[in-house]
Amino acid sequence: MxxxxxxxxxxxxxxxxxxxxxxxxPIWATLSSFTPSNRVGGELDLGHWTLDNYAAVAGQxxxxxxxxxxxxxxxxxxxVAIFLGILAAFGLTRFRSRFRRIAFTILAVRMVPGIVLVLxxxxxxxxxxxxxxxxxxxxxxxxxxxxxxxxxxxxxxESIPFEVEEAAALDGASNWTILWRILVPIAAPAILTTxxxxxxxxxxxxxxxxxxxxxxxxxxxxxxLRYVLPQGPLYGQIFAGATIFLIPPLIGLILIRRHLSTAFxxxxxK
Amino acid sequence: xxxxxxxxxxxxxxxxxxxxxxxxxxxxxISNVKRWTGFGNYVAIFSDPAFPGVVRVTFIYSALxxxxxxxxxxxxxxxxxAGLRRALLGxxxxxxxxxAPLLVAPLLWAFYFRSFYSPQFGLFNQVLEGLGLPTVLWVxxxxxxxxxxxxxxxxxxxxxxxxxxxxxxxxxxxxVVEAARMDxxxxxxxxxxxxxxxxxxxxxxxxxxxxxxxxxxxDLVLVITQGGPGRSTEILNFLAYRTxxxxxxxxxxxxxxxxxxxxxxxxxxALLRVMWKASR
Numbered sequence: 001m002x003x004x005x006x007x008x009x010x011x012x013x014x015x016x017x018x019x020x021x022x023x024x025x026p027i028w029a030t031l032s033s034f035t036p037s038n039r040v041g042g043e044l045d046l047g048h049w050t051l052d053n054y055a056a057v058a059g060q061x062x063x064x065x066x067x068x069x070x071x072x073x074x075x076x077x078x079x080v081a082i083f084l085g086i087l088a089a090f091g092l093t094r095f096r097s098r099f100r101r102i103a104f105t106i107l108a109v110r111m112v113p114g115i116v117l118v119l120x121x122x123x124x125x126x127x128x129x130x131x132x133x134x135x136x137x138x139x140x141x142x143x144x145x146x147x148x149x150x151x152x153x154x155x156x157x158e159s160i161p162f163e164v165e166e167a168a169a170l171d172g173a174s175n176w177t178i179l180w181r182i183l184v185p186i187a188a189p190a191i192l193t194t195x196x197x198x199x200x201x202x203x204x205x206x207x208x209x210x211x212x213x214x215x216x217x218x219x220x221x222x223x224x225l226r227y228v229l230p231q232g233p234l235y236g237q238i239f240a241g242a243t244i245f246l247i248p249p250l251i252g253l254i255l256i257r258r259h260l261s262t263a264f265x266x267x268x269x270k
Numbered sequence: 271x272x273x274x275x276x277x278x279x280x281x282x283x284x285x286x287x288x289x290x291x292x293x294x295x296x297x298x299x300i301s302n303v304k305r306w307t308g309f310g311n312y313v314a315i316f317s318d319p320a321f322p323g324v325v326r327v328t329f330i331y332s333a334l335x336x337x338x339x340x341x342x343x344x345x346x347x348x349x350x351x352a353g354l355r356r357a358l359l360g361x362x363x364x365x366x367x368x369x370a371p372l373l374v375a376p377l378l379w380a381f382y383f384r385s386f387y388s389p390q391f392g393l394f395n396q397v398l399e400g401l402g403l404p405t406v407l408w409v410x411x412x413x414x415x416x417x418x419x420x421x422x423x424x425x426x427x428x429x430x431x432x433x434x435x436x437x438x439x440x441x442x443x444x445x446v447v448e449a450a451r452m453d454x455x456x457x458x459x460x461x462x463x464x465x466x467x468x469x470x471x472x473x474x475x476x477x478x479x480x481x482x483x484x485x486x487x488x489d490l491v492l493v494i495t496q497g498g499p500g501r502s503t504e505i506l507n508f509l510a511y512r513t514x515x516x517x518x519x520x521x522x523x524x525x526x527x528x529x530x531x532x533x534x535x536x537x538x539x540a541l542l543r544v545m546w547k548a549s550r
Contacts, residue, residue: 011353012360018346019367022429025382026374028393032385088274109282111478111534113486115510116527117281119520120288143281150274204375206489211515221377228493235385242378249373257366 026246033239053240063241066223071248073134073219074202077141082195085149090179092150093157094165110147114207117143122211134217140208145198152197156190157183193259196252203249220245293524300518311525320501327416328506332484335423339480342424343431348461350432351439369433371426380493383422384409387494409495412502419490419503427483431476438472439465481537485530506530 036050057063121140122131130136164186165178173181184191209219224241227234293311297304315321346368353361371379386393387408395405408418442465450460466473488508491497497504497512504512507530514523 007352008356008358011349011356011358014349015346015353015361015364015368018349018432019364021425022368022370025379025386025425026370029378029382029385084274084277091274109278111482111538112282112286113482113507113527113530113534115486115488115507115514116289116524116531117285119292119514119524119527120285123288123292123520124284139281142277143285146274146278146281150278200373204377206375206377207511221375224377224381232388233381233384235381238381239385242381245378246374253369253373 026242029239030243030246033236033243036236053236054244057237057240057244062218062223062226066218066220067244069134069213069217070203070219070221070245073138073141073217074199076134077138077145077202078195078199080138081142081145081149081198082153082191084146085153085194086179086184086191088150089153089157090175090183092154094175110144110151112143114144118208118211121208125212131212132214132216132218137209137212137217137219140212141202141205145202148201149194149198152194153187153191156187156194160186189259193256196256200249200252289524289527292520293528295521297521298518299520307521311522312529314522315525315529323501324504324506324509327502327504328485330416331420331423331503331505332481334417334420335427335484336477336480338420338424339428339431340477342428344435346428346432347436347439350436354440365436369429371429372433374426376426376487376489377493379422379426380489383418383425383490384494387418409503410499412499415495415499415503419494422490422494423484427480431480434472434476435469438469442468478537482534485534506533 125131206221210222227238296307409415491508495503510526513519
């Protein structure tokens with residue numbers, strides 16, 4: 001009994017420490033964004049609270065424009081990737097017996113480092129006039145969003161038994177009807193989870209946006225680099241921006257909290 | 271599925287082919303001189319006296335990050351599983367809270383840690399001072415900087431390992447474990463002799479994804495150290511970025527990017543082999 005109790009205490013201590021460490025950096029940065037930072041550095045004066053940092057970033061036109069660009073390109077890419085991903089997953093799981101081999105190819109494709117892809121996209125876009133456009137940027141996001149969506153949704157479709165649709169097929173339903181009226185509604189929570197994760201990946205992209213946008217389609221993360229002055233970063237304003245920037249992923253997390261643990265399992269394990 | 275595969279082929283095949291052709295050119299974007307050089311860029315990279323150092327730093331960064339993320343992730347997954355099994359209060363919530371860093375853009379994470387590491391007013395040194403300990407030049411010391419980057423990486427990505435390992439552990443069939451317990455096997459014995467071997471495919475995929483990601487992301491280096499002090503934190507990925515987009519030597523940058531890709535492909539090929547064997 002005593003040993004069991006000690007184990008329980010150790011479990012709590014270890015896990016609580018991990019949760020604390022996990023939450024600490026974003027929470028610290030958020031707190032410090034509400035304190036005055038007249039010195040360039042990471043110091044925190046918890047005695048004084050202020051909204052100065054927020055006022056400073058909110059007064060800049062590029063700040064809101066870049067947030068809007070991030071939102072448009074992330075939502076747009078997610079919608080396209082989910083739609084194409086559903087079609088591909090249907091084809092892969094329902095009409096191909098060698099699903100696993102194709103699935104591995106898709107996983108392999110996901111492994112191409114962004115730095116390999118971004119250079120040719122840069123050169124191509126320079127010629128096509130797609131540099132600094134939202135649709136150009138969104139297209140490059142499909143390089144990671146689409147394989148991820150196909151991978152995840154295939155996993156979910158695979159776990160739905162064939163009997164369900166066989167019954168529908170006997171009643172004369174077309175493939176299109178089976179997909180959108182039966183499979184997609186059954187897998188809806190899983191597809192939503194995939195959509196939220198895809199959105200977060202796009203939202204958090206930095207490399208593609210840094211190289212492919214400059215002003216008209218500038219997204220939020222490359223914009224943050226402008227707050228790094230030669231004498232050091234303006235942490236107060238950066239953290240104020242970061243806090244605002246974290247709100248959409250946070251809402252996403254709350255939406256899918258019940259499916260999050262299984263989603264991570266599925267995405268990598270299957 | 272045709273439309274998705276066509277899109278996928280277009281957005282991968284074209285860039286890969288084009289990047290490879292570019293890697294065979296001497297191409298400076300500023301002077302816009304572009305001429306064929308065959309494998310000249312690759313030869314130049316491999317004969318650059320600084321190149322072994324970059325490979326070494328890349329290896330240290332990836333290997334250390336992976337080692338700590340895996341060990342800590344596994345330890346944490348085992349603790350949370352034990353807590354969940356005993357139905358201890360608060361464990362389902364903590365399980366989700368631990369995932370928080372995965373939501374944060376790596377670039378923001380890099381800014382958090384750049385501020386923590388700042389020599390005078392940085393949080394870490396303030397804490398050390400408060401405890402009466404000597405302060406540390408986290409990222410301004412060329413022997414220490416790479417380890418500080420590893421710390422920031424481990425801090426953000428251990429939850430990823432944790433999430434996948436926990437999902438894998440929870441999905442293991444319980445009957446084998448029960449049988450072993452009946453035979454008198456202890457907890458550690460069950461873990462190392464039964465559960466971890468059964469998790470092998472999961473472990474491999476997880477390790478591979480993190481290896482690839484550690485070769486993909488350059489946010490930490492770009493924000494915190496820019497490869498310095500000296501070239502002590504210049505990982506391959508960052509060197510490829512710097513060569514292409516700060517020095518505008520596109521051909522050489524593309525060749526570097528392909529070397530990164532070759533490393534990733536090697537790891538992937540090794541994994542697929544083991545996976546096929548394991549699934550038989």
